[in-house]
Amino acid sequence: MKCFLVCPSTVQHQRRNLDFMTNHSSSTRTHEPIHPLDEIAFATEIGRALRAQISHPALVRQLFPRFIALLGLDAAGLVTQQKGRWHVGAWADSSGDTSNRPVPADLPIDLISDAIDHGGGRTDGRWWAVPCQIDVNDGGAIVSSPMVGCLVFESENESIDPDRVDRLSQLLVTAITQTELDARHRHRIAQLTSVLEAAAQWQQTQLQESSDENTLLRQIADTATDLIGCERASIFLWDKRRKKLIGRPALGIDDRPLIVPDNAGIVGEVLATKEPQIWNASSDDEARVNRDIDRSLEFRTRSLVAVPLSGPRGETIGVFEAINHLENHFDNSDVLLLSDLATHAAVAIQAQRAQKSLTESRDRLVRDAARSTPLVGAHPAVVAVRESGTKVAKTDLTVMILGSNGTGKEVVARHIHYESDRKNGPFIAVNCAALVESLLESELFGHERGSFTDANATRVGKFELASGGTLFLDEVGDMSPGGQAKLLRVLEQREVVRVGGSVPIPVDVRVIAATNQPLDQLIAEKRFREDLFFRLNVVSLTLPDLANRGRDVLLLADHFLNHFCYQIGRKVPSLSDSAQTALLSHHWPGNVRELRNTIERVCYLSTGDMIHAPDLELRQPPMSTSKVHDRNQPTYRIDLPTSLAESTRLFQIDHIRQAIDRCGGNMTEAASKLDLHRSNLYRKMKQLGMRTGEEDGEAVAE
Numbered sequence: 059m060k061c062f063l064v065c066p067s068t069v070q071h072q073r074r075n076l077d078f079m080t081n082h083s084s085s086t087r088t089h090e091p092i093h094p095l096d097e098i099a100f101a102t103e104i105g106r107a108l109r110a111q112i113s114h115p116a117l118v119r120q121l122f123p124r125f126i127a128l129l130g131l132d133a134a135g136l137v138t139q140q141k142g143r144w145h146v147g148a149w150a151d152s153s154g155d156t157s158n159r160p161v162p163a164d165l166p167i168d169l170i171s172d173a174i175d176h177g178g179g180r181t182d183g184r185w186w187a188v189p190c191q192i193d194v195n196d197g198g199a200i201v202s203s204p205m206v207g208c209l210v211f212e213s214e215n216e217s218i219d220p221d222r223v224d225r226l227s228q229l230l231v232t233a234i235t236q237t238e239l240d241a242r243h244r245h246r247i248a249q250l251t252s253v254l255e256a257a258a259q260w261q262q263t264q265l266q267e268s269s270d271e272n273t274l275l276r277q278i279a280d281t282a283t284d285l286i287g288c289e290r291a292s293i294f295l296w297d298k299r300r301k302k303l304i305g306r307p308a309l310g311i312d313d314r315p316l317i318v319p320d321n322a323g324i325v326g327e328v329l330a331t332k333e334p335q336i337w338n339a340s341s342d343d344e345a346r347v348n349r350d351i352d353r354s355l356e357f358r359t360r361s362l363v364a365v366p367l368s369g370p371r372g373e374t375i376g377v378f379e380a381i382n383h384l385e386n387h388f389d390n391s392d393v394l395l396l397s398d399l400a401t402h403a404a405v406a407i408q409a410q411r412a413q414k415s416l417t418e419s420r421d422r423l424v425r426d427a428a429r430s431t432p433l434v435g436a437h438p439a440v441v442a443v444r445e446s447g448t449k450v451a452k453t454d455l456t457v458m459i460l461g462s463n464g465t466g467k468e469v470v471a472r473h474i475h476y477e478s479d480r481k482n483g484p485f486i487a488v489n490c491a492a493l494v495e496s497l498l499e500s501e502l503f504g505h506e507r508g509s510f511t512d513a514n515a516t517r518v519g520k521f522e523l524a525s526g527g528t529l530f531l532d533e534v535g536d537m538s539p540g541g542q543a544k545l546l547r548v549l550e551q552r553e554v555v556r557v558g559g560s561v562p563i564p565v566d567v568r569v570i571a572a573t574n575q576p577l578d579q580l581i582a583e584k585r586f587r588e589d590l591f592f593r594l595n596v597v598s599l600t601l602p603d604l605a606n607r608g609r610d611v612l613l614l615a616d617h618f619l620n621h622f623c624y625q626i627g628r629k630v631p632s633l634s635d636s637a638q639t640a641l642l643s644h645h646w647p648g649n650v651r652e653l654r655n656t657i658e659r660v661c662y663l664s665t666g667d668m669i670h671a672p673d674l675e676l677r678q679p680p681m682s683t684s685k686v687h688d689r690n691q692p693t694y695r696i697d698l699p700t701s702l703a704e705s706t707r708l709f710q711i712d713h714i715r716q717a718i719d720r721c722g723g724n725m726t727e728a729a730s731k732l733d734l735h736r737s738n739l740y741r742k743m744k745q746l747g748m749r750t751g752e753e754d755g756e757a758v759a760e
């Protein structure tokens with residue numbers, strides 16, 4: 059028995075029609091009286107049974123014997139028509155026995171059909187038939203197949219009173235239809251619960267990045283097979299362009315899909331009409347089914363139901379098919395269930411496709427972003443930074459990157475980010491030097507609306523924005539003391555509180571800091587918190603100045619040449635020997651950034667296949683404006699008037715720097731050019747306050 063909902067009109071409909079038509083006269087009979095209280099007791103019993111949501115068999119067991127006894131019948135039962143066949147349920151007699159009593163062989167089928175066709179009770183004197191039906195309209199959207207049947211009873215009692223039969227059978231028919239509707243209701247709720255549970259599982263599968271479409275389709279088909287109770291189920295996705303339907307899972311073939319023309323068989327019919335189709339071999343046209351599929355799968359289709367799979371805008375994306383009902387034929391209730399599953403399946407399939415395409419775009423973007431900022435360099439110090447960066451990327455350790463302006467600290471930070479598991483998350487860079495203390499807190503931690511005069515809207519801070527990714531704090535040495543204290547708190551607690559807010563927000567961020575400042579000196583001068591330094595400096599990477607990277611200048615120049623020529627679509631010119639020498643001997647106070655700008659300018663302004671030294675326009679800035687720049691050293695300027703001793707010192711620094719530059723960082727060669735012994739050159743450099751590279755063993759190449 060299937061679904062339900064009592065519709066009052068059903069009861070009234072039956073009530074109106076229960077005026078018995080007889081083909082023999084009962085007016086001459088004498089009726090045995092039933093005490094009215096017995097009828098009331100019967101009605102009360104029915105009411106109690108319905109309230110208790112009695113099952114159908116229990117109803118037959120409990121109420122039929124009472125009905126039989128009240129009317130003095132021999133036996134009674136319920137006869138229903140299912141899929142074109144008569145089906146006799148339990149047959150009860152007055153003893154209450156519903157199991158052993160055999161169904162009479164001579165059931166009055168004509169009388170039953172007559173009662174059903176005319177919607178009213180019928181009797182031939184011995185048999186009585188009272189229609190007991192549920193129309194699909196009775197249950198609204200949830201009754202998928204009607205119930206067609208009759209309450210049938212037998213009585214040799216001549217004195218039976220038709221009015222009493224009418225009254226009591228009305229009561230019993232109401233009880234039967236109500237019980238049937240209740241049962242169908244419960245069954246439908248169970249079905250919908252299962253469909254929702256299945257949809258939730260498909261959603262989980264579809265959200266897993268690792269799961270592919272096949273896994274999802276197999277899961278959907280398995281659910282349909284279980285819930286409908288059939289041998290197989292398959293989802294045919296429509297390849298509109300190729301006019302094909304691609305069935306997966308392929309009804310028993312595991313590895314390859316089943317491809318059929320999109321106009322063949324019943325799936326083709328569903329695609330064309332957008333209407334569900336049922337096909338049962340015993341009653342339907344054999345020509346409708348595509349037996350080619352059966353032959354290729356060595357399978358025999360006995361019955362099938364297929365419904366369209368529709369996308370969000372109502373467009374058909376395929377067909378969902380269930381094959382070979384395990385118990386009997388498919389009917390409308392299977393269409394209803396398969397359609398429910400198809401609705402959720404289409405959503406899951408489309409969502410997984412959208413997710414896949416988003417994941418692919420994201421991966422492409424991440425790959426492009428990672429490629430767009432390669433850490434170019436073959437100098438041992440750069441190689442060491444790259445290797446350490448790759449290693450440390452696999453951890454969540456905080457990293458401090460040291461180096462002069464323009465040496466590539468942000469490039470290293472990006473390298474670490476794109477080498478880490480956080481690469482699909484955001485990379486957010488904040489220049490701490492650019493933020494005054496009052497703005498820094500709101501920039502990093504966000505603020506709530508109205509928390510200060512200009513806070514017109516809630517703002518999410520950089521820490522929150524970087525959640526799941528990396529936060530790069532550039533120029534951290536320039537951060538105000540107040541900012542340092544707040545930063546330390548966030549690093550320790552791993553949660554932020556927005557300005558003007560009170561709720562701590564957990565943040566999952568990897569912090570990379572960078573500075574061109576001598577932090578040890580700042581700590582000594584109490585301008586940088588030592589505790590913050592230890593928090594940030596878990597791993598420290600130092601980038602040498604470009605002037606100390608020897609032939610890396612040429613590698614980088616080549617890299618930028620390719621980059622900019624590709625951008626403007628010009629053939630990549632070569633660097634002449636003179637250009638190479640000029641690049642190697644320039645001292646690059648602006649480091650890689652300066653080189654990049656130089657090459658960019660050349661790419662736009664020069665013509666021809668060869669770049670010569672004059673094209674580079676590399677002039678050492680005049681002493682009055684030049685930076686005699688050393689990593690982690692203060693910047694010196696000659697601000698006239700200045701003492702002769704200081705001018706001499708700065709001149710010597712610049713002179714030595716140029717000599718080292720010209721020799722590509724080779725100290726022995728530079729010393730010889732300066733007519734000094736190598737150890738004297740080191741001593742002189744120390745005297746002048748220059749870094750020699752011996753301090754950290756890497757900055758100055760031999």
Ligand SMILES: Nc1ncnc2c1ncn2[C@@H]1O[C@H](COP(=O)(O)OP(=O)(O)OP(=O)(O)O)[C@@H](O)[C@H]1O
Nearest residue numbers: 432433434435462463464465466467468469650651
């Ligand atoms: N090793 C490198 N390979 C490729 N490009 C680099 C490299 N180092 C630096 N660059 C480029 O040089 C420019 C400056 O680099 P970056 O901004 O990383 O330097 P920085 O040390 O962070 O500078 P600042 O201290 O001024 O913030 C950028 O355009 C960057 O792409």
